[in-house]
Amino acid sequence: MEVVPFRTPGLGDQTFLLVHEGSGVLVDPQRDIERFLDVVGERDVELRLVLETHLHNDYASGAEQAALRTGAELVLPAAAAAAYPHTPAFHMEDIKAAGLTVRPIHTPGHTPEHTSYLVLLDGEAVALFSGGSLLVGSAGRADLLGVKRARTLSRLQYGSLRRLVALPHDVELYPTHGGGSFCTTAEAGESTSTVGAEVATNPMLEIGDAERFADEMLGAPLPIPAFYKHLGPANTLGIPPMPPVVVPDITWSDLGRQPEDVELVDIRPREAIATGFVLGSTGIEYADDFGSWTGWLLPYNAPIILIAEPAQDVRGAVTQLAQIGIDSVRGVLRDLTGHAAARFELVKLPEFRRRLADPAAQVLDVRMPSEWAAERLGNTVERFLPDLVTEGIPEELDPKREVLTVCASGRRSTIAATILKRAGYQPVVLDGAGVADLLP
Template sequence: MDLLSFRTPGLGDQTYLFVHEGRGILVDPQRDIERFLAAAAERDVELRFVLETHLHNDYVSGGEQAALRTGAELVLPAAAAVAYRHTPAFHLEDIKADGLVLRPIHTPGHTPEHTSYLVLVDEEPVAVFSGGSLLVASAGRPDLLGTARARTLARLQYGSLHRLAGLPRDVALYPTHGEGSFCTATGAGRFVSTIGDEVDTNPLLAAGDVEEFADRLLAAPMPIPAFYQYMGPANTLGVPPMPPLAAPDLTVADLADQPEGTQVLDIRPRAVQARGLLPGSVGVELGDDFGSWAGWLLPYQAPIVLVAESSQDVIEAVTQLAQIGIDTVRGVIRDLDGAATATFGLLDLAAFRLRLADPTVQVLDVRMPHERDTVRLPGAVERFLPDLVTHGVPTDLDPERPVLIACGSGRRAAVAATLLARDGYQSAILTGAGIAELAATRS
């Protein structure tokens, strides 16, 4: 028996390949299935099952395509009622094959149809794939389908967690969601655990009753990325194979020939963006969470032209976008060719503090609400980064005066600076540090 895990850091998710006697079970695969199939082929593993724990809200699935490619049996919760061929998993109705038993356990809460899978080898329970139900030190959030259903789903999650907590203590726990995922209700830590460890340490299992549990789960909801609304419908109807990952080279002049609504997405490092970016572009430097931020900030499925440095991995950028169903990259510009550009400033902690003493400057805090509740920057205008797109630049900010922008590290501040540049603001960002460090040096 062996287990391989594949983490997608930017989405905070984990895919698993469970192997027993040369046969494999693939659990909650992301759309870019080549990495999973390659790992199975390297180990001469026959993929026997592909399991989905729920209709994912944070990425489009590769489950159907993995099953079609390999001939594996695709298993989904019966209540998911997807539009493509699959084996429906019913609560406690075992699926048996090759000495393995898969025991579906209906665990609603994160979504109504959510199902965990207990794996039994030689009739002994060894592992449970809990998807977005019981997580390490946390649980899957119940509010992604709307506030009207959130408390009902939270109550269901209470029962689901306790159902899983009743499994033998030495059963290994393999959740899909973990640290970095917007699908967790609280800050999940490690990705894997055991039932016994969670019974002993998971704070949500210590809630006194179902209403206290629901209160805790809903007390401080995280924002929901804008692209999440498109993931469930895509996973219900079926997801096509990955698009071509190569992006043709374009020039600045080629932008005139692009379709109406084309978005220019600058993936270069913030230090390069600051020296000059194409007017109207959105800058999201390439990193683990690039796809999530791009999907949150740009109109979903709008045509995209990337701006990249010559050495940057554009395939990684296209892959992250495709993981959330965005297949609209039309090409990449690697040379701005002397085009007119907008700029913004970069300030380290000491320089940012000095600028704060200037009475003409304005300050913008683009962190999440729960971050601001922990430490605030006095006098700052507060607007979470995506709200600059949905609600516009706050009217409190005077376009005739410089704006200093800060967040937790400089990454989101740099994105905000590119958004403000579109409206003609002159800004500078705190980079290499965040508001917590700034507050500590001012005390």
């Protein structure tokens, strides 16, 4: 038996392909299923089962389409009540396939219907696909469905973790959510573990009382990306196949024929954005988390025009957006001649320090609240990046003076700079360094 992981770094998630004697089981596939099916084909594997651990809040599922493409049996938690054909997985009712046994274990907490899958080979428990329940060094958060349900789900998560750690300690652990995911209670490990290793090291398992466990889970929750609220319902109703990832090049005259609510998203490197961008566009330089920031900051599924360098490949950007259910990219602009009049300063650490030393300097920190709690600059205005969009620019900032803008690396500050510039402010971004580098 072999388990092949497929990592999606920008979302902090993993899909798994279990291969045994020429048959396969695919667990929690994301929407871009070709990367999974290519491996299935390369290894001459017959895909027998597609398993979903829960109705995902953070990405559009590819489970239904993978099952339709391959003829595999689609299995979802019995309580998911999805609106498309599937086999419901009931607690402890074994599913036989691929020469092995898959045993569903109801593990509510991350979501009410959440189900983990224990794999048995020749009657021996060998692998656990734990989805958003037991994670490496953490546990799946229980507040994604709202504060009214969060405490009840937290208590259920406490019981679910104890159900799982009662399994043999040598069982391999394969969680869907990992490092970088906003579906985790705290920073999770990035890959895999064993049940025994988690019993020995996972701090969430050291809490011996359900109420204290709920207190810990809900005490300092991470923000919830805005696009999450759209994906649970979408995954319940069914996700259409991936759209084409090749989009047409358009001209400025074509732009005039786009809908009034079209959003311009500049995916060029930050150096290019800083030296000239289209006022009103949002600068989100392309990286692993491009899709997440775009889905968080822009109106969900608004029509999008990408702005890219002449030779820049935009297929990755379109793929990341499709992974969170955004199929609204209408084209790409590559010639900014005469239109890239907006600019901001991008400076390195020594120059930023020099300006910070001015007693009149105004500083904007756009990191997350949990980052502020860990490390704070003095005399700083704090506003988390997405809140610049939903709550506006802090009133304390004077648009007539430069705004020294900081995060942890310059990535989020660059995005913030394009938002600030749109509102008439004069941002100066610390590039390649962050708050930690500014502290004594």
